[in-house]
Amino acid sequence: xxxxxxxxxxxxxxxxxxxxxxxxxxxxxxxxxxxxxxxxxxxxxxxxxxxxxxxxxxxxxxxxxxxxxxxxxxxxxxxxxxxxxxxxxxxxxxxxxxxxxxxxxxxxxxxxxxxxxxxxxxxxxxxxxxxxxxxxxxxxxxxxxxxxxxxxxxxxxxxxxxxxxxxxxxxxxxxxxxxxxxxxxxxxxxxxxxxxxxxxxxxxxxxxxxxxxxxxxxxxxxxxxxxxxxxxxxxxxxxxxxxxxxxxxxxxxxxxxxxxxxxxxxxxxxxxxxxxxxxxxxxx
Amino acid sequence: xxxxxxxxxxxxxxxxxxxxxxxxxxxxxxxxxxxxxxxxxxxxxxxxxxxxxxxxxxxxxxxxxxxxxxxxxxxxxxxxxxxxxxxxxxxxxxxxxxxxxxxxxxxxxxxxxxxxxxxxxxxxxxxxxxxxxxxxxxxxxxxxxxxxxxxxxxxxxxxxxxxxxxxxxxxxxxxxxxxxxxxxxxxxxxxxxxxxxxxxxxxxxxxxxxxxxxxxxx
Numbered sequence: 427x428x429x430x431x432x433x434x435x436x437x438x439x440x441x442x443x444x445x446x447x448x449x450x451x452x453x454x455x456x457x458x459x460x461x462x463x464x465x466x467x468x469x470x471x472x473x474x475x476x477x478x479x480x481x482x483x484x485x486x487x488x489x490x491x492x493x494x495x496x497x498x499x500x501x502x503x504x505x506x507x508x509x510x511x512x513x514x515x516x517x518x519x520x521x522x523x524x525x526x527x528x529x530x531x532x533x534x535x536x537x538x539x540x541x542x543x544x545x546x547x548x549x550x551x552x553x554x555x556x557x558x559x560x561x562x563x564x565x566x567x568x569x570x571x572x573x574x575x576x577x578x579x580x581x582x583x584x585x586x587x588x589x590x591x592x593x594x595x596x597x598x599x600x601x602x603x604x605x606x607x608x609x610x611x612x613x614x615x616x617x618x619x620x621x622x623x624x625x626x627x628x629x630x631x632x633x634x635x636x637x638x639x640x641x642x643x644x645x646x647x648x649x650x651x652x653x654x655x656x657x658x659x660x661x662x663x664x665x666x667x668x669x670x671x672x673x674x675x676x677x678x679x680x681x682x683x684x685x686x687x688x689x690x691x692x693x694x695x696x697x698x699x700x701x702x703x704x705x706x707x708x709x710x
Numbered sequence: 711x712x713x714x715x716x717x718x719x720x721x722x723x724x725x726x727x728x729x730x731x732x733x734x735x736x737x738x739x740x741x742x743x744x745x746x747x748x749x750x751x752x753x754x755x756x757x758x759x760x761x762x763x764x765x766x767x768x769x770x771x772x773x774x775x776x777x778x779x780x781x782x783x784x785x786x787x788x789x790x791x792x793x794x795x796x797x798x799x800x801x802x803x804x805x806x807x808x809x810x811x812x813x814x815x816x817x818x819x820x821x822x823x824x825x826x827x828x829x830x831x832x833x834x835x836x837x838x839x840x841x842x843x844x845x846x847x848x849x850x851x852x853x854x855x856x857x858x859x860x861x862x863x864x865x866x867x868x869x870x871x872x873x874x875x876x877x878x879x880x881x882x883x884x885x886x887x888x889x890x891x892x893x894x895x896x897x898x899x900x901x902x903x904x905x906x907x908x909x910x911x912x913x914x915x916x917x918x919x920x921x922x923x924x925x926x927x928x
Contacts, residue, residue, distance in 0.1 A: 456865060457894045493865030495900045523813075523866035574815045574839065613772030614818050646818065647772020 427601055429564050429636045431487060431517035432537035438486045438517050440604060440636045440669045445685045445696060447669035448678060449519050449540075449638075450485030452476045453510065455494045462494045465502065473506060474513055481514045484678035484700060487540060488514065489671050490531075491521035499527035507531045507539075519566075519671070525553040532561040540564050542671070543606065546571035546585035551592050558593070564602035565593070566638050569625065575608050579624040582607055586629060604669065605629055606638040612654070613647030619658060623665055630666030639670040656680045664688065679704070713744055717753040720785060724757030727777035732785035739789065746792040754789070755831060758782045762829035765822075766914040772822070779825045802833040804924045807855040809837035809846065810893070811870035816863035819893055822913040823859060830917060830926075843870070843877045850883050857920055859910075861893035868895040872904035888923045892916050 429440040440447045453476050455462035464472035477488055490510055492502045499522055507518055508531075520531045521542040528541055543566040544554040558565045567589035569575070569582035576582050586605045593603050607625035610618040622644075629637055644658045645651035659670060659677060663684045670677075682697040691697055716735050723732035732754075739749045761778040764770035806827055810820050817839050824836045835853050837845060841860075850858060862868045871891050878884040891901050892910040901909035908923050910916025920926075 456863070459897070462897065493895075495865055495868035495895060495897070496903070523864060570815065611772065611818060614776055614821070616773065647775075647822075649771055 427634050427636055429540075429601055429604055430538065431519075431540050431564060433511060433515055433517045434536035436515040436517065442630070442636075442666065442668050443690070444668075445690050446663055446667075446681050447486045448484055448674050448681060449487040449489050449669055449671040450477075450480030450483075450674050451489050451642075451671045452480055452673065453489060453506075454491035454521065456491070465492050465494050465497060465506070470506070470509055473510065477510045477514050480674050481516055483674040483704075484682075485516060485674040487517050487519050487669075489519040489521050489542060491542075492527075493522060499524045500530050503527040504531040504534045508534050511535055511537075525557055528554070529557045529560075532557065532563065538563050540566065540604070542566045543568050544589060545569075546588050548572075551589070555593055555596050555598065558602070559596045559598055564604065565598070566604045566606050567593070568606045569608055575610065577621065579621055579628055582621075582625045583628050583632065586633065586635075590633060590635070600633065600635055604636040604638045605633070606640065609640055609644045609658075611643055611646035611648075613645070619644055619661075623661055626662055626666045636668045637666055639667045639672070642672060652676060660684045712742070716742075716744065717749055720749060720753030721757035721760075723785070724754055724778050724782050725760055727774065727781050729781045729784040732781045733788060736785040736788035740792045745798070746789040746796065747798050750786065750789050750793070754782050754785055755829070758825070758829040762826045766826070766917075772818075775822065775825055779828075782828075803831045803926045804856040804920070805833040805835070805853060806857045806859055806920060807835045807837060807846070807849045807853050808859040808861075809841035809849075810839040810861045810863070811867050811874070812840055812842045813870065814862055814864050814867040814893075815839045816861065816893065819863065819913065820859075820861040823861070823892070823910070823916050826913055826917045827859075827920060830921065832920070843874045846874050847877055847881055847883065850878070850887055855887055856924055857888045857890055859890045859892070859916065859920070862891070862896055863894040865895045868900060871896065871900075871906065875904055875906065890916060890919055890923070 431438045455465055490507045492506050519540040519542050520528050522528050541558050544550050545568040569585045571585055590600055590603055607622050609622045612619045626637055639662050642655055645654035682700045685691045686694050686697045716739055719735040765775045808820055808824050810816055824834045828834045860871050862871055888907040890908040891906045898909045908919040910919045
């Protein structure tokens with residue numbers, strides 16, 4: 427199964443047989459006060475800086491979310507997405523709960539962006555999937571519905587099945603649906619990680635689809651979150667996750683190492699190159 | 711003296727997060743016909759309060775808080791049965807209705823606030839997540855709380871906070887309750903814009919704001 431995303435001159439392929447795909451999470455104002463303020467005042471240099479830094483740190487795709495209370499996403503998402511797409515080469519992931527904002531951004535962007543996201547709720551399926559179909563793009567499907575996030579893997583699989591089926595009916599192939607099994611914090615429920623890993627295993631076995639991970643929720647409320655995030659990411663990759671919306675600055679090295687250990691990095695070239703690129707400059 | 715020992719044991723059990731130990735002590739309290747309110751106020755409450763402070767200051771972590779809260783709940787169930795049987799009443803500093811707004815399923819932040827508030831002696835009614843404006847209104851009528859606390863983590867659901875506040879006004883209930891808002895999607899300026907009474911940037915500040923609004927000391 428391959429999901430191919432494109433900017434106007436660069437492609438990113440999400441697949442279990444390719445190296446893991448990193449979707450940079452940082453252009454999202456939720457919990458980032460400076461970005462929220464910058465978006466409100468139209469200070470886009472701040473956004474540009476986040477975009478360049480993430481690509482330098484190894485992001486293959488950039489997530490763009492402009493959801494600040496009081497902002498008109500339908501106007502601002504296309505504007506910011508366009509600006510980011512003109513600055514960096516990587517494809518974008520358009521992140522909004524407002525399907526009109528997503529459609530407006532798709533209308534002005536070149537290539538083949540990823541839509542983030544649809545879920546199993548009837549309202550969401552009806553609003554988002556036709557937009558995905560109309561622009562011939564790919565979408566992330568979250569395994570939750572009106573009832574919330576199920577506590578068990580089986581119900582999450584059933585929701586994934588529903589999303590894939592509804593997409594299929596509209597003519598959106600399974601290649602273009604990346605399922606996100608959702609991660610809750612092990613801080614509140616120590617089984618939460620195991621349930622997500624189990625969901626990933628079943629998704630891979632039953633549908634063979636691409637699987638996305640929101641990788642930093644898992645450690646909420648615990649000390650040394652980074653260690654947990656790293657361990658979880660490696661476990662999820664090993665069992666079938668193929669991309670993650672995460673912080674490339676903190677996690678690319680773990681991802682490169684895991685790709686190498688999984689036989690997806692010939693002669694360790696990507697691992698070594700990344701290590702070299704992130705060493706402090708030597709004096710000339 | 712056995713009564714003091716049992717109360718100390720309740721407190722200890724909550725701090726250590728050992729439900730079996732807490733339930734056993736609570737059952738012993740009932741068996742010895744000790745005052746269940748006293749056991750609650752001097753045993754369980756100082757225990758969870760200590761854990762709440764530890765969490766707020768970063769010495770303890772979320773699993774510690776969750777386990778201690780569950781321990782307290784288990785023992786409280788035993789004591790509360792006895793309290794209602796004997797018809798006594800425990801004192802409360804105020805009643806708070808909490809929930810995450812419609813369209814939003816984020817549970818943890820709101821649950822932490824609920825735990826911390828009960829650790830400070832508030833009577834907390836946790837409505838859960840994805841709570842519609844009508845459900846809030848109904849809860850205000852039914853529970854007659856001093857404060858309603860609403861959480862929104864998704865920017866797209868932040869407007870729900872304003873909708874609930876408008877509905878409270880429409881129904882002539884706005885003067886009856888204080889409204890506190892919080893969660894990742896909310897800023898202090900947004901809280902002002904929608905005319906909330908208070909804003910809590912995090913759980914600890916939310917609790918302080920609640921106490922401030924109700925003029926509770928400490």
